[in-house]
Amino acid sequence: MAVYTALSKGEIAAFIRPLDLGTLHSALGVASGIENTNYFVDTATGCYVLTLFERLTADELPFYLHLMKHLAARGIPVPDPVADDAGEILHEINGKPAVIVNRLPGQSVMSPSLVQCRAVGEMLARMHVAGNDYSRHQPNPRGLDWWRATATAARAFLSPDQQSLLASEIAFQEQIALSAARIPQGPVHGDLFRDNVLFEGEQVSGVFDFYFAGIDALLFDIAVCLNDWCVGSGEHDGARVDAFLHGYEAVRRLGAAERSLLPAMRRMGALRFWLSRLSDLHRPREAALLNAHDPTHFERLLRAIRGEG
Numbered sequence: 317m318a319v320y321t322a323l324s325k326g327e328i329a330a331f332i333r334p335l336d337l338g339t340l341h342s343a344l345g346v347a348s349g350i351e352n353t354n355y356f357v358d359t360a361t362g363c364y365v366l367t368l369f370e371r372l373t374a375d376e377l378p379f380y381l382h383l384m385k386h387l388a389a390r391g392i393p394v395p396d397p398v399a400d401d402a403g404e405i406l407h408e409i410n411g412k413p414a415v416i417v418n419r420l421p422g423q424s425v426m427s428p429s430l431v432q433c434r435a436v437g438e439m440l441a442r443m444h445v446a447g448n449d450y451s452r453h454q455p456n457p458r459g460l461d462w463w464r465a466t467a468t469a470a471r472a473f474l475s476p477d478q479q480s481l482l483a484s485e486i487a488f489q490e491q492i493a494l495s496a497a498r499i500p501q502g503p504v505h506g507d508l509f510r511d512n513v514l515f516e517g518e519q520v521s522g523v524f525d526f527y528f529a530g531i532d533a534l535l536f537d538i539a540v541c542l543n544d545w546c547v548g549s550g551e552h553d554g555a556r557v558d559a560f561l562h563g564y565e566a567v568r569r570l571g572a573a574e575r576s577l578l579p580a581m582r583r584m585g586a587l588r589f590w591l592s593r594l595s596d597l598h599r600p601r602e603a604a605l606l607n608a609h610d611p612t613h614f615e616r617l618l619r620a621i622r623g624e625g
């Protein structure tokens with residue numbers, strides 16, 4: 317967490333009462349994650365995760381929550397939001413939007429094996445195929461408009477060299493935007509880092525944190541994954557990249573245009589997370605516990621993919 321909003325056990329018990337989840341046994345604030353307030357909630361009927369949204373509004377949430385329901389209904393191991401008697405999955409606590417989902421089993425793996433890289437590639441492709449008939453639409457919330465606004469706000473904290481890297485990369489991404497719009501599109505997770513996937517042994521047992529999802533090039537998700545799962549000490553770990561792509565292509569083949577755009581997409585992924593980490597670092601919020609991520613990691617990765625590392 318960040319536990320941005322502290323809740324008492326009594327408040328959580330009152331929240332779950334109308335949801336038929338049984339008596340509350342325990343509620344524990346979660347110390348990882350930086351966007352929302354999360355509690356692990358155990359009741360007589362099972363284990364759940366309660367999320368209070370700190371930045372997203374009730375209007376912005378249906379795209380994400382219904383996407384999770386859509387994927388869960390198609391057998392993808394994602395959190396399935398619990399509905400009340402009226403079928404409503406979006407709730408409210410302390411004036412903030414809230415959701416409660418099933419707690420998925422397994423653990424995140426920070427040093428994935430080749431088999432695990434392959435498994436996550438395969439799971440991503442299954443998600444892309446399952447999302448194909450999702451009918452809601454929302455552009456990637458971390459796309460071109462957001463980069464421009466965030467780059468402007470971040471400029472004051474950057475050296476001239478960093479400013480010029482940022483400007484030149486945004487200009488490059490503007491140039492390839494048309495080609496990127498012509499490759500297969502659909503719901504993307506947008507943030508499928510190692511800490512958003514759970515494993516039981518070599519099997520993916522959970523994929524969560526869909527709150528940066530949007531409709532975009534499916535290749536963007538692949539690029540984000542390669543940038544996190546398949547990076548060793550250098551720009552990339554070839555064996556992990558191959559394992560990930562073999563897993564993905566066992567379910568969904570990439571087209572020639574997607575293959576040729578992959579390096580540009582990896583730059584886009586590095587740019588997006590460099591910017592979000594800069595933004596989080598320079599505009600920190602109050603939190604009981606806060607784990608800021610290092611922006612320079614993605615600056616270095618961006619330079620490396622551009623061949624300047």
Ligand SMILES: Nc1ncnc2c1ncn2[C@@H]1O[C@H](COP(=O)(O)OP(=O)(O)OP(=O)(O)O)[C@@H](O)[C@H]1O
Binds near residue numbers: 317365511
């Ligand atoms: N449905 C779930 N099942 C199991 N564990 C979960 C689930 N949702 C969240 N968690 C756990 O809670 C932690 C925090 O959740 P999450 O990463 O979504 O935080 P966040 O602040 O919402 O997002 P971010 O990672 O973008 O900062 C995760 O690392 C994971 O351990």
Ligand SMILES: N[C@@H](CCO)C(=O)O
Binds near residue numbers: 350507509609
């Ligand atoms: N995955 C993001 C954090 C939350 O979205 C990062 O590592 O910067």
